[in-house]
Structure formats: structure tokens, C-alpha cells
Amino acid sequence: MERIKKFKAKDKIVLLRVDYNVDFNKKGKILDDFRISRTIPTIKYLLSLKSKIIIATHIGRPKFPVSDLSTIRLKNHLENILNEKIIFSKNFQSIEKEIIKKLPNSIILLENLRFFKGEEENKLSFAKSLAKLADVFVFEAFSVAHRKHASVDKLPKILKSYYGFLIEEEIYNLKKILNYKKEPITLIIGGAKEKTKLPLIKFWLNRANFILLGGIIAHDFLKTYGIELGRSLFSVEYVKEAKKILETKNKKAKIILPEDLSILSSQRKKNSALNNLGYKDNALDIGKKTIEKFKKIISESSLIIYNGPMGYIEDKRFAVGTYKIIKAIANSKSFSVTGGGETLLILKKTGLRDKFNFISTGGGAMLEFLSNKPLVISKFISD
Ligand code: ADP
Ligand code: MG
Numbered sequence: 400m401e402r403i404k405k406f407k408a409k410d411k412i413v414l415l416r417v418d419y420n421v422d423f424n425k426k427g428k429i430l431d432d433f434r435i436s437r438t439i440p441t442i443k444y445l446l447s448l449k450s451k452i453i454i455a456t457h458i459g460r461p462k463f464p465v466s467d468l469s470t471i472r473l474k475n476h477l478e479n480i481l482n483e484k485i486i487f488s489k490n491f492q493s494i495e496k497e498i499i500k501k502l503p504n505s506i507i508l509l510e511n512l513r514f515f516k517g518e519e520e521n522k523l524s525f526a527k528s529l530a531k532l533a534d535v536f537v538f539e540a541f542s543v544a545h546r547k548h549a550s551v552d553k554l555p556k557i558l559k560s561y562y563g564f565l566i567e568e569e570i571y572n573l574k575k576i577l578n579y580k581k582e583p584i585t586l587i588i589g590g591a592k593e594k595t596k597l598p599l600i601k602f603w604l605n606r607a608n609f610i611l612l613g614g615i616i617a618h619d620f621l622k623t624y625g626i627e628l629g630r631s632l633f634s635v636e637y638v639k640e641a642k643k644i645l646e647t648k649n650k651k652a653k654i655i656l657p658e659d660l661s662i663l664s665s666q667r668k669k670n671s672a673l674n675n676l677g678y679k680d681n682a683l684d685i686g687k688k689t690i691e692k693f694k695k696i697i698s699e700s701s702l703i704i705y706n707g708p709m710g711y712i713e714d715k716r717f718a719v720g721t722y723k724i725i726k727a728i729a730n731s732k733s734f735s736v737t738g739g740g741e742t743l744l745i746l747k748k749t750g751l752r753d754k755f756n757f758i759s760t761g762g763g764a765m766l767e768f769l770s771n772k773p774l775v776i777s778k779f780i781s782d
Contacts, residue, residue: 590707659686684710
């Protein structure tokens, strides 16, 4: 797999794997087209080569085809931003290369790849049936670059393949973060999904100077001290691992846990010290003192890696911690990098997106890359 700039042939049929897994509002409008807009340079480049582009993406995690997750919902938006009429193909298995060649349109949009079993089952036969449609393959779906799915793991083995400008940018920036030398380095992790976040914390234990924890993952760590957290969410299965991390000898990083929490107690929001939670209380955000402590470290950091909400952001009252931490990062002089599903949703709401130095389109893929785990796509990337 080579960088897309090396692809110069004209009039080819290009199969383009992107990740347009976006959310829609009730009227069908796309809530945030960030992931789409980041792939436009590659599409424009291909159009300049007079390619016919077959766009392939997934949306959601369908067990079977459902209209809510059909990619036809993307068609209007794509037509508008690209100023091109797009043909939608419900079943790519019934079209042929010869027909595609003769189409007056430059862009064909395929139905949700995950409507076809072979995609998630990583079937070579499925990848072959896709490959039949095109001359070359372009991979531009960073957020699934860690998935062992047919369009990631198999297609590059079949077709002459390139990676797009977005992949190049993601890898360049995330590599830079992995090799960052200027300290202090601060990792700020919240949310849940311990399975992907604990390896990141482990990897940075001897690289970062500070690891600040909020959200549900912080509760796992607080639980290792036997702290009463009432009804607050935490994961029993990860408390042991949290304990191991805390007890790791000679680690460089200081792990900083919340010292107070914003809780819901008898239906009211309260700021509570750690040892003050009743068995019916629910901790939904980091507390005021914690915010101040985190802010101070943020203001002195050279590099900040941020992922995961500090609290239950779906309720405005408990989005305060996350908002303030984002604001502090935005106002700091540090090199700041962020990514993640919910993280990006709240970041958009703050209007501070432009203040971050790099925003990855990957959640899991970014976390794996920054945990120094090779992505599924990495083995194909030769230069
Ligand atoms: P991301 O996708 O940004 O990596 P995660 O998927 O790991 O983030 O977690 C995000 C979710 O964690 C949010 O929906 C948020 O409501 C939830 N969350 C964070 N802290 C709490 C908390 N204290 N109580 C309940 N939910 C929380
Ligand atoms: Mg998420």
C-alpha cells in the first residue's frame, strides 16, 4: 500500500473505503460531518484524475439490514458537498465493472458494507466480490484501521492499494505523539471502555508524567481503595487491573484520581468529598477541587493526550467537568491531541475544536495506535 500521491493513473475505477459512520437527527440531518469532511481532499484528488469512485462505508453495527442504517441517508449530503450527482447501489453484487465504466456519474455509493455478512466475518470471498468492481483500492477509513474486517484486512491483498490523505495525516500525527520527547506529558482519560483505555494507560505509565482520570474509569481506580461510590457506575472486572496499575513499581507517571465528585443525591446535584457518598448516591462528574487540580497540571503540560468524558455528559448538569477540562486544554500552550466518539460530540458543542492541535477521527484506532499496538492496516503500509 502506497500513499495516494503515488497514484497518478487517469480514468480508473477506484474502490474507496471510508468511515462515514455518522449520527443523524430525527429529520435525517447529519449531526456532525467531521469524518466525512476529512476525506474530501482524497475524493477531490481522485476526481482530478477522472476516476470513477465507488464509495464504501459502514454505518452502525447492524445484525441485519435496517433502513435506519442504510447509506442512502448519506447521499444528499454527499451530493451537496461534492456538487456531484451520486448513484446509490443497493446490491453491488448485481453490478459489473463494464457497466460502471459507462456510467455518466463519477461517484457510486454502496449500501452499508455491514449489511453483508462477509465484511465483519472477514471473508476473502466477500473482499473479492468487491474487488471485482474496481481497478484499485484506496483506504481512507482510519477509525476502522484496527478492525479485522474484509474491507480492511483482505481488500489490500487483492487490489493494488493506496492510503488516502487522512490516513497519512493520522499516522504522521499519532507517530509524532508516540515519539514526543518534551515533558511534562499528560494523559487525560475518562469515559468507560476500559478494555481499550487500560492498555493505553499501561503503555504511558513510563512515558507520561501525569495521568489524570475521570469518568467511569476513575471509579474503577477509586474502588481499589474500597471507597463507597453508592450507585455510581464502575466495572468490577477492571478494578483488579486498576490496582495492578496503581501498584506498578518505579513508574514514571503520577496517576491522579478525582478528590471530589459531582453527585446526584436525592435528586439533587451536590459536590461531594470522596469519603462522603451514601449508598444511594450517584457520582456523575468530577468535582470542583478536582477540576482545579487538573487545570493546573494542564496549564503546565507540554503534550496532552485527551480521550473520554469526565462525566455523564448526556445530562448538562454533569457535562461541566468535561467542558472545563476541554476549555483548559484549549487555552493551554501544550500540543493537544484528542479523539473518541463521545469526546468529539462534546468537543463540537464547546466550539473549541479549532484550538486542538490534532483531532483524530479514530476512537478505538487512535487508542490502539497510541498504545503502540500495530493496526490491522499497518502491515500493508510499505512507505
Ligand atoms: P469515548 O467514545 O469518547 O472514548 P466512552 O465511550 O469511553 O468515550 O464513554 C463515554 C460515556 O461515558 C458517555 O456516554 C458518558 O455519559 C459516560 N460517563 C462518563 N462518566 C460517567 C459517570 N460518572 N457516570 C455515568 N456515565 C459516565
Ligand atoms: Mg464512545
